[in-house]
Amino acid sequence: MAENKTDAQIIKSIYVRYIAVLIGVLIFVGALVWRVARIQMEERPVATQQVVKVIPKRGDILDRNGRVLACSVPEYEVYFDSRIDFFKKNPTILNDSLESLAAGLARVFAEPGHDKQYFYKKLIDAKNNGKMLKLHEKNVDYNTLQALKKLPILCNGAYRGGFTVNTINNRVYPYGGMATRVIGSFQDDHGRNGIERAYDKYLFGDPELKQNNIALGGNGEEGDGCDIVTTIDADIQTITHEELMNVLKKYDAEWGCAIVMDVKSGEILSTTNLSRNEDPADSNFYENYNYAVKGRCDPGSTIKLSALMVAFEDNYVKLTDTIDTGDGVVSYKNDQLTVTDWVRKTRGDGFHKIPVREVFAQSSNVGISKIINEHYEKRGQKGEWEYIERLKSMGLDQKSGVDLQGELPPKVKDPSMTTGDERWNGTTLLQMSYGYEIELTPLQILNFYNAVANNGKVVAPHYVKEIRKDAKIVKKYTPRVTRSSICSKETLRKSHDILEAVVEIGTAKKYASKYYKIAGKTGTAQTFEKGHYNKGKWRGSFCGFFPADNPKYSCIVVIQAKEAGEYSAVGAFKKIADRIFFMDEALLAKTLVDTASVAYVPMMANGYRDDFKNIFKTIDIDFADAHSQWVKNDFAQDKVTMKDLTVDKVLVPDFRGMGMRDVLYLADSLNILVECHGLGKLKRQSIVAGSAYKPNDLIVMEFE
Secondary structure (H helix, E strand, O other): OOOOOOHHHHHHHHHHHHHHHHHHHHHHHHHHHHHHHHHHHHHOOHHHHOEEEEOOOOOOEEOOOOOEEEEEEEEEEEEEEOOOHHHHHOHHHHHHHHHHHHHHHHHHHOOOOOOHHHHHHHHHHHHHHOOEEEOOOOOEOHHHHHHHOOOOOHHHHHHHHOEEEEEEEEEEOOOOOOOHHHHOOEEOOEEOOHHHHHOHHHHHOOOEEEEOOEEOOOOHHHHOOOEEEEOOOHHHHHHHHHHHHHHHHHOOOOEEEEEEEEOOOOEEEEEEEEEEOOOOOOOOEEOOOOHHHHOOEOOHHHHHHHHHHHHHHOOOOOOOOEEEOOOOEEEEOOOOEEEEOHHHHHHOOOOOEEEHHHHHHOOOHHHHHHHHHHHOHHHHHHHHHHHHHHHHHOOOOOOOOOOOOOOOOOEEOOOOOOOOOOOOOOOHHHHHHOOOOEEEOHHHHHHHHHHHHOOOOEEOOEOEEEEEEOOEEEEEOOOOEEEOOOOOHHHHHHHHHHHHHHHHOOOOHHHOOOOOOOEEEEEEEEEEEOOEEEEEEEEEEEEEEEOOOOOOEEEEEEEEEOOOOOOHHHHHHHHHHHHHHHHOHHHHHOOOOOHHHOOOOOOOOOEEHHHHHHHHHHOOOOEEOOOOOEEEEEEEOOEEEEEEOOOOOOEOOOOOOOEHHHHHHHHHHOOOEEEEEEOOEEEEEOOOOOOEOOOOOEEEEEEO
């Protein structure tokens, strides 16, 4: 007989069953949550939780008129990764779509040898061997990337389609190899030199942090870099580059440097640094080194200006004082130092007695050294210190303060230096007076001459005008005066006089212009190498400003070659100055022209020889014929002279002055890619004439 349960036993049994059901429900819910979490982890790899640093778009570098000197163009590395977890769990999706993906890749890239079979083989190999496949050897552009995103499998993205994209901001320099040492270069997302480095913090922008494609306090496009508006004038830069290149080739030089500055503001309008490569078979010149900022060397006779200015300030000499330079040679310190004039070497005699103005104009080493010896060296250390302190008061011992990194300080000795290679000796002061035992960079010499042109005021040379973000000015740079005056007004007046005399009656008189006045000084120096002066290397220079009566531009040209050359630097200066002057509408407007004596001819362009012959015959203009198929036309004395236009299949031709039809015809015949803007004659080409042309380089042509 079954035992009857009590009420307490019945209640206890029900409670146990209830607890068992509850525990079962909790176990079921826990298992369900665990399963959902596991599925999510499998579908979304842990890697997606990583924080990614997104590099912002680098800002552009512009010339003073807004033309692009450097810009970033995004390019993309594209990969297919068959190893992702999604493909491991869904192998049929990958296998069923590889053939259609291969066909799509063949359509997108459409290159010889890159057909469907080619890509299919690559995809299968990557799948079977567990490799990541780079879909194209080269980086692709934005449009190609968008086309790839629409292809089978790849359209599912990185985690379900294995499509991996790396963005690379490729830096493009539209003007080719021009001014590259100033504009600079960059590596690993940051500037290496030039403006790219000096203003990197503005150009780089603010990196953005992203997790799961969600910004973590980033700025998006607001974090992109700022644009740098430079002081460089692309037209003047092109002129400087072309003329320096021409003279370097003419004299088979080693290197050359040319700088043009705005006198009042200190804005650097152009800088060209050209030198040869180490390959002796390569005859071209490249921007390998920034001589303007780092090329510290003996200045030669351009330093004579400071020597006479010191003597003027101390009232030791007048312009009309006569100096006996004798037969062009003089010895000092018991024949420890012999000083010789250039005229002694060329005609075997000296200038004899000439006024101080002509001592400078004719660049007499004997005359300058005699002035400094008489008034400073003969008085021992007191006189030596007096001279050096005067130089320092003019700022010649200081850096120019240019807004680029790496400027070397001047080397200006003084009597306190008694040991080492830089020690002061009994002949140091005399050699300093005519350009040796003192070292400055081309920019530092130009900055001194610019101060003379600028009524004595020293303005720090600079390359940047503004920093912009979108259309807004973030920062504006104004001229920075570093010294209110380097000397008295009377000394400045005398300095202008002797600088003009160089071009009027002195060593540069053959380069005088009938349209405007030039003031400046020629210089020649041997090159100091390995502890001695190398007589096989000469450095010629000319530094000055124009128009001399109201200076607007200052300029220096320095050229190092095996021979001094017949005024190679001043010749290049004159051509640069001429082209700038006739391009400057404000200066031209002030030039008075006697219209009664002007001969008018039709506007002419350079181009195809036979076309011009027909035109000149039709309108009855006398002309001198040329031999080559392409010609340059010059008009002088009522006659056109056709000159052969050299066309080289390796170097970029000089298209300037041609019409668009001739430009396109010639470019096509040389397999040169061009992009044309405007109408009329070609005024500017983005890659300058004489530069090495590389396949796929694009030359932008501007017609006016």
